[in-house]
Amino acid sequence: MTLQPASGARDLNPQQVRKNHLIASKLSSLYQLWGYERISPPHIERLDTLMAAGGISNNEILKIVSDEPLGLRPEITASIVRAASTRFNEYERPLRFWSTCTSFKCNQSIDGGIDIEESFQSGVELIGTKAINAEIELLSLLIESLKIIEIDQEYKLTLLIGNTYLLELILSSFDSTKIEEIKNILCDLDYIALSKLDIKDEQKIFINKILNMRGKPEKILTTLKNIYGSNSYIENLKELFTIIEPLAKEKGIEVQLDPTLGTKYKLYSGLTFSLVSSSPSAPVIIAKGGRYDDLVKKFSSSDHNCFGIGFSISIDKIRELVSSREEMKVNNEKVLIAYKQSASLYKALKQQKEWHNKGIISIISHEPQKTNDETNQLLKSNRCTKIEWID
Amino acid sequence: MFTVALAKGALLKESVSMFSNIGIDFSAVLEDSNRQLMVPSACGRAKALLVRNSDVPVYVSYGQAQLGIVGFDVLKEQKLQVSNLVDLGFGACHMSIAVKSSSGYLSASDLPPNCRVASKFTNCAKNFFDQIDLPVQLVHLSGSVELGPITGMAEAIVDLVATGRTLKDNGLVEIEELFKSSARLVGHPLSLRLDRGPLQEIIDSIQIQSQTNLFPDGKK
Numbered sequence: 001m002t003l004q005p006a007s008g009a010r011d012l013n014p015q016q017v018r019k020n021h022l023i024a025s026k027l028s029s030l031y032q033l034w035g036y037e038r039i040s041p042p043h044i045e046r047l048d049t050l051m052a053a054g055g056i057s058n059n060e061i062l063k064i065v066s067d068e069p070l071g072l073r074p075e076i077t078a079s080i081v082r083a084a085s086t087r088f089n090e091y092e093r094p095l096r097f098w099s100t101c102t103s104f105k106c107n108q109s110i111d112g113g114i115d116i117e118e119s120f121q122s123g124v125e126l127i128g129t130k131a132i133n134a135e136i137e138l139l140s141l142l143i144e145s146l147k148i149i150e151i152d153q154e155y156k157l158t159l160l161i162g163n164t165y166l167l168e169l170i171l172s173s174f175d176s177t178k179i180e181e182i183k184n185i186l187c188d189l190d191y192i193a194l195s196k197l198d199i200k201d202e203q204k205i206f207i208n209k210i211l212n213m214r215g216k217p218e219k220i221l222t223t224l225k226n227i228y229g230s231n232s233y234i235e236n237l238k239e240l241f242t243i244i245e246p247l248a249k250e251k252g253i254e255v256q257l258d259p260t261l262g263t264k265y266k267l268y269s270g271l272t273f274s275l276v277s278s279s280p281s282a283p284v285i286i287a288k289g290g291r292y293d294d295l296v297k298k299f300s301s302s303d304h305n306c307f308g309i310g311f312s313i314s315i316d317k318i319r320e321l322v323s324s325r326e327e328m329k330v331n332n333e334k335v336l337i338a339y340k341q342s343a344s345l346y347k348a349l350k351q352q353k354e355w356h357n358k359g360i361i362s363i364i365s366h367e368p369q370k371t372n373d374e375t376n377q378l379l380k381s382n383r384c385t386k387i388e389w390i391d
Numbered sequence: 392m393f394t395v396a397l398a399k400g401a402l403l404k405e406s407v408s409m410f411s412n413i414g415i416d417f418s419a420v421l422e423d424s425n426r427q428l429m430v431p432s433a434c435g436r437a438k439a440l441l442v443r444n445s446d447v448p449v450y451v452s453y454g455q456a457q458l459g460i461v462g463f464d465v466l467k468e469q470k471l472q473v474s475n476l477v478d479l480g481f482g483a484c485h486m487s488i489a490v491k492s493s494s495g496y497l498s499a500s501d502l503p504p505n506c507r508v509a510s511k512f513t514n515c516a517k518n519f520f521d522q523i524d525l526p527v528q529l530v531h532l533s534g535s536v537e538l539g540p541i542t543g544m545a546e547a548i549v550d551l552v553a554t555g556r557t558l559k560d561n562g563l564v565e566i567e568e569l570f571k572s573s574a575r576l577v578g579h580p581l582s583l584r585l586d587r588g589p590l591q592e593i594i595d596s597i598q599i600q601s602q603t604n605l606f607p608d609g610k611k
Contacts, residue, residue, distance in 0.1 A: 158585055189474035189583055214584060258584055282454025283581050
């Protein structure tokens with residue numbers, strides 16, 4: 001009998017769970033202050049929903065053996081949009097929802113099998129607003145979330161922002177038969193494929209320029225404007241950065257515009273973003289999101305108010321970047337109540353309640369303690385900070 | 392400081408030479424006395440991770456190394472998320488199907504359906520046979536795959552061929568080439584997106600260097 005959990009499934013220890021809970025509860029308090037309401041969609045959904053109308057590949061979904069095609073959710077947005085388009089269809093827009101959830105993804109392993117990736121996330125969805133103000137609200141909330149989580153200052157944070165329409169604008173100047181290939185080159189940063197692409201040399205030079213185009217938003221937007229002239233995508237991004245950049249700067253987050261920033265999921269139509277943290281060994285994406293109007297449209301019965309934008313924060317990844325100081329502060333006292341005679345158990349229970357009333361963790365020894373060594377050993381094994389003896 | 396994953400074995404010497412030409416000296420990794428797996432460059436700007444060939448894309452895709460040098464064959468076999476930056480030109484070889492010279496098979500389509508094919512590169516082999524709609528039974532071997540047909544365990548092998556001498560010495564003959572391979576400079580996509588210049592400078596220098604090596608007379 002194999003007693004190990006399935007490969008990739010999380011099996012957390014108490015300390016990890018405490019940290020997860022601490023981060024999730026801080027985030028949920030913040031979301032509520034911003035007027036978001038909690039919803040809790042099911043872990044299991046129909047495959048049609050989970051595939052987000054073609055935005056997510058069938059291979060990435062962990063299937064359930066059943067009479068109808070079901071799977072475990074690989075992310076939360078599709079489920080929330082499904083709920084917004086059905087149960088909450090009559091509700092006044094915009095809808096502001098938040099959720100804390102576990103999701104399951106299937107990754108292809110090197111040996112051809114599958115690796116399950118279970119992750120714990122917290123995020124928000126803002127459905128039914130087209131205005132750029134919705135994007136500004138979401139990014140402001142994301143920046144505020146990072147502040148409240150208190151990621152260690154040693155980790156540098158960068159907010160990478162892209163836009164699928166900008167990418168489409170760039171691609172629009174190429175032959176339609178080459179667009180998919182060029183898109184892959186730009187999103188995968190594949191310089192070798194570019195060198196082998198059957199297009200004119202000046203087009204290669206131009207694509208190479210786009211491949212290296214990322215950095216300070218103002219500079220990149222000016223370059224794009226010089227190439228493509230003024231248009232609504234560029235103007236909207238300019239407006240967005242005017243507000244978001246100073247907010248991010250206040251929190252020590254660097255903002256970078258990256259026109260070729262792609263996301264693994266083809267969910268997004270418009271703004272996309274990834275928040276990256278430097279970590280001790282390698283950069284890691286701790287939050288990501290974007291606008292998914294097309295998904296809302298595909299799930300809706302009418303074309304009215306089909307707009308949506310959201311983000312999810314990976315609590316599992318953030319856990320390793322958050323200092324344990326606060327957790328230590330909360331859990332620094334733990335009392336072991338010990339007694340020498342069984343008859344004292346009732347008194348011990350009463351005393352334990354006294355500690356609990358003060359909000360302090362206390363546990364009772366299950367056996368009368370005969371020697372000090374034995375009691376000290378018990379103190380240590382239960383990670384208690386002090387002993388209280390009951391006569 | 393940036394980190395480069397270098398493959399031990401056939402590509403190491405030329406990888407070190409490539410970096411040396413752009414002013415980053417990893418020659419310490421070539422010394423017989425070296426037992427270190429993480430070696431700083433003489434200038435202190437970079438460090439090299441000495442890893443197995445197949446582990447280079449792994450270190451790069453996880454971001455522990457921002458750059459790596461590895462054969463295209465390994466990249467094609469593993470399909471990990473790395474950015475393909477420069478075709479370095481050295482380490483040239485090709486992936487081929489080979490059979491016993493006495494087998495009478497002249498092309499891959501001559502192989503009988505559901506025959507056994509031994510390979511270290513089972514993903515590449517599977518892709519190829521899927522493309523030609525020939526069902527085969529793939530047998531994964533870690534090395535000395537030429538023994539597959541010799542012992543009768545497999546009808547054919549899919550393996551890398553450099554000079555063809557090993558095949559010839561073992562009585563095997565190539566019947567089809569799957570693709571050509573050479574050493575590639577690869578990068579961690581997220582690190583490249585976060586880079587503010589230093590990594591790109593290295594990549595550009597290597598690009599120029601590799602062009603010089605490929606076309607020493609300046610012709611392209």
